[in-house]
Amino acid sequence: MKMNLLKKIRSQGFTLVELIITIVIITILTSAAVLRYNDLSKAAELAACHTNQLSLKKAQTLFYAKSVVDQIGEKAEELAQLAPFLNGEMPVCPAGGSYYITAQYKITCTLDEHQFREGGF
Numbered sequence: 001m002k003m004n005l006l007k008k009i010r011s012q013g014f015t016l017v018e019l020i021i022t023i024v025i026i027t028i029l030t031s032a033a034v035l036r037y038n039d040l041s042k043a044a045e046l047a048a049c050h051t052n053q054l055s056l057k058k059a060q061t062l063f064y065a066k067s068v069v070d071q072i073g074e075k076a077e078e079l080a081q082l083a084p085f086l087n088g089e090m091p092v093c094p095a096g097g098s099y100y101i102t103a104q105y106k107i108t109c110t111l112d113e114h115q116f117r118e119g120g121f
Helices: 002-011 018-070 077-088
Strands: 098-099 106-108
Touching: 018 077, 018 098, 018 106, 077 098
Parallel strands: none
Antiparallel strands: 098 106
16 A cells, blocks of 8 residues: 555656656757857857948948049048938947948958958958
């Protein structure tokens, strides 16, 4: 009789070891998911920054083309000059960097990892 009572009690719940193992597995899976999320967030920020730089570069090309048509032939030296070609909205780096035009008239971000490299990103 006692044996049947003990079996019923044990079959009604989980042991402490089973609960601890479950918690450890959930913790490991959660930490892996958080790391993956952080990696994807950084990749998305980088892609958005590169897209913004390309938009600024296109605006710079339009500025130069308009200045050639107007027989001025100058290149934009400040980002504010590109605003009319960006619908009045200047792109913002999602990672907190800022954009500027170099002495060679290249658009770049102040964050090193967001800058274009020779031959691409």
